[in-house]
Amino acid sequence: MNGNLNYIIRRILYLIPVLLGVCFLIFVLFNVVAPDPVHMMLGKHPSQDQIVELREQLGLNKSMLAQYFDIVKSAFTFDFGRSWATKQQISTMFKNGAIPSLTLTIPAFTIATFTSIFFAVIVAYFRGRGIDLFIRITCISMMSISSLVYILVFQNFLAYEWGLFEISGYEYGFPNFLYYVSLPILIWVVLSLGPDIRFYRTLILDEIYQDYVRTARAKGLTEKVILFKHVLRNAMIPIVTYTVVQLPFLLLGSLLLESFFSIPGLGDMTINALNASDFPVLKAMAVFSAVAYIIFTLVQDIIYTVVDPRVKLQ
Amino acid sequence: MFRTTLTVLLALSFVLTSCTKKRNFDEKVLTVNVSAKVKGLDPVNAGDSYSSNETARVYEGLLEYHYLKRPYELQPNLATSMPKVSDDGLTYTFNIKKGVKFHDNKCFPGGKGRELKAKDFVYSIMRMADLKNNSTGWWLLDGKIQGLNEWRDKYKGKTANYDDKISGLQALDDYTIQFKLTQKYPQFLYSLAMVYTFAVPREAVETYGEDFINNPVGTGPFMTGTYRQGNRIEYKRNPHYRTVYYPTEGAPGDKEKGLLKSAGKKLPIVDKVIVNILTESSTRFLSFENGDVDLSEIPKDNFDQVITPSKGLTAEFKHKGIELEITPDLDITYIAFNNEDPLFKNNAKLRQAMSLAYNNKVSNKLFYNDRGLIAQTIIPPGIGGHDETYKNPYQGYDLEKAKKLLAEAGYPGGKGIPEIYYETTSATGSRQMAEFFQKAMKDIGITIKVNTNTWPQLTQKTKKKQAQMFGMAWLGDYPDAENFLQLLYGPNASPGPNGSNYNDPDFNKKFEAAKIMQPGPKRAKIYAQLAQEVAEKTPIILGVHRTSYVLKHSWLRNYKFSTFKHGHAKYYDVDMKLKEKVLKSGKLKEEVKTETAKAE
């Protein structure tokens, strides 16, 4: 266990160079090579004075090193300053955007995961038979259509033509938000089924070919018992760790779905920031998501050590 | 495992089959859609029409446009009457209304809104001048008010002192404000009806600091309730709004249209305004068809479904009780040449040839559903300086003439012309327009390279004079031809509004002389002449003056289109009983076979 603790501490310390690297990448992208945002912000008739003044205010006249340190500072303090476009505190924007994003992504992710596992188990049970082939073909076909096509077609038919859902928009508060997020959730689930079923199926099959399954079969246990008692329990380890790494992305919302359905979450915020050259928001999103990603991969590693005694971290 | 999954699936199907939400008909609510995110509600930065519409629900200025009268006419709003103007035309003195209160807000002592004073206008206009605020409206007053530019320059890079006296901008007493101009400028009054100059209280600016933009405190008919920039803004009626009545007279025909039914009624009429921000035009239109919002423009791709070839409503929409209002807008679309580019500079024949090769009739059909008026000069109809009889010799599709001019310019068959870059945005509509332009130029042998940009990249390119050609639309800021002619005025070149960087000393001189003239037929004639002269030099390829087609539901009353529609929500009325009846009858969902199917 001591070795594990050591490992965890080393992993945590490793966050620092990675975070510095992420900041450097963001710095290169937005502070060194990105287009000058000043003209965009000054409206129809800017004067030369205004351009100079705005560059000063935005900190574009600072030295490169100082600009880099600003990003590093924001990564460690989570103080991202204000948006250029709306002048709001970015932390406030994050708080406002997190709720719509999570009301979309948490149910969508939960439903998608459970449905996928459900189908994956069926497919694994009937592996090699007609139903397995059918579901696999369906999955691979579903994956071969652009996500934008799903969005366009579902919105056009389910919401517009048949009126089953709200077309777009969002309302805060339960249960009102449900009306607005249910179609995006449905699309999310449909989009995830293909890749997820295939992935979970592989995980489960990985277990089925293990020696202990052969032993169990030799003991005369039925296929059903083996699948549910042994295989699934063991397959849960990779499944859980896989889901954990996905969690930070839930917080980020879904860029396409949110922007298409006008759900004011973090994904929508990011696309707006892109369209408005709102660099502080873009940088904040990138830093924030990188930090979340790094932390959750760490959590994943830790879970691995805790739930799976076979794994020894070093 | 199976059982839990099943339960989840069942719950899912339950959630998903639950249909759309219920409505509430108890309050008088005006519901509208806007197509872009609102940047915030600070008058000095209300540059785009979306922000200025929203800002004007909360704030007010000295002047406003008469709601019904056309041509557009200024009338006092917070001023008691139109100003006294000195004989030399330089000094404007306003009296302001007494007893006007700001909204109750925690920035005032005791949270009670205080009375509006003349000094609030002085303060608000100084905020526009303060470099720190980067007001997008500074061009309006730049160099026009005595002492204001000096004050602005004095505090360059420093914190401005708002207690300084400015000779041209003074509160003579609590209710009198005096402006002194540096030179004659009759358009000055229009700037006082624009949102940039609306009154803000100093307490609010100082209390909220950078967050002032998200915490509006004005004197207007509405105050913000729920405020979510990217999604939805709700306004509620200002309970202490001063007594203002619906106008009792209007333009000819208004009475017949029922626009005077509310004459003399206290404003605002509705209790609440809900603004939904929906960026996709199709979803905006769908929400109108469902009755979620009270009025809507018609997206290009839904046009044939709504409007018959004879410019009326289709039977389907008539059946639903929807009404159509057609009004010419004050605007111009054009494709700009960068006149500083060596290819186009002093090369009128090339520019004219390209203009003649561009088929505005077809583009009008493709992109504006034939609802634009093909522009002969830069001045739109409805304002002095527009001459209906004039026909621009370089406007209108004429390939033969275009080829001839091209040869005369030294490029027979387009030979010798390098590839020309056309900059556009990636929005579907703009991209399609670019493709159309590309095709048109191919017919006279000119190769156009289309570059799609994000909007910031495009503005940057035009402001830095890096765009060789690009499409533009200009929406009038005020009803005066000066606002359109200045688009070609040399000193306004990029980063100013003259994105074509056209600079003709002769035109510049005549323009300077014309703009300080008093409004009237004499000036209109000079404007018209000027516009025609410059149109024939073809510094830009003129497009169309667009016509606005607005659809409204039967329950929305008192709606009249205006190019300067900010602040108009207070006049609208919503008949909630009728709305409830129509929505519950399911009439909006009924299918009616229309002639559109056959027309295709």
Next chain:
Amino acid sequence: MLEQTVDNEMNTETNNQNNISLKNRSLWLDAWHRLRKDKVALVSLAVVIFYAIIALLAGLGLIAADWNEVVGPSYAHPSWDNPLGTDFLGRSVVRKVINGTQVAMSVGLISSLIAIPIGVSFGALAGYFGKWVDEIIVWFYTTFSSIPGIMLLMSIAFVIKKFQDSLSQVFGAEFDIGLFAVFIALGLTSWVGLCRLIRGEVLKHKNREYVQAAGAIGAGHGRKLVKHIIPNVTHIVIINTSLQFQIAIKSEVILSYLGLGVSGQPSWGTMINDAKEELARGVYWQLLGATIAMFIVVLAFNILGDALRDALDPKLKGKS
């Protein structure tokens, strides 16, 4: 997804020092035999080749070069003359779809050509030399992979457009910055997965007997790496490329939606995006044409990728 399934112990076949080439050949031969038995995979391969030919012909201007011609009225319904109808200018949608193949295939190809050298060389160096080289490269790709793919993708595409002017000076006026941005952005975001896989493989191979034997007979690091190890990990590159193609083709649509896509020539992404507004007036044919064209080739790449994995990665035989 590929990552998790391929990032396993590869094969446990013999590492007999004498038959490196034999073993290598047998792996490929074996793979080809297995692939040949898989009819569906063969059809997929044929589809991919067919698309590549179409793209090539379109690129050379031999077919659908006249996509910009007006062939009928604006938004004409599908008919015998125009099987997929026309677009807003009255241009044939079929021709646009064919011409769009060019963009799709080149996006897949060029982004792979960018990703493969970076991924393979970094991965091989890290795996082979270990120690600080490994530390730095692992740090470098961890940095890259810490920013969500789509954020990085759109940021790079957004930023690259700034270089339009300087790039057109270098490459001439024909240069399409939109397409270039898509290439670079996809290339720069997709090397990480490959790099990680290659590193893992090389790590395993470097201590194998055949490599040590090569060292014993005097092969230097470079020779060992290039001549002996890399040929043994190329199957990963092949599987990865097949996957990369379909990701690239799908990403082009997303980038077009974000306004960061191709300009000046038809692409499936812009056609699908146009449908956003066209569906309202019942114009479905651009969407349909582009979606079907894309569906077939992406499906083919998906099946081919799976089949290649089965064929080249015996451990997973019969599972996917």
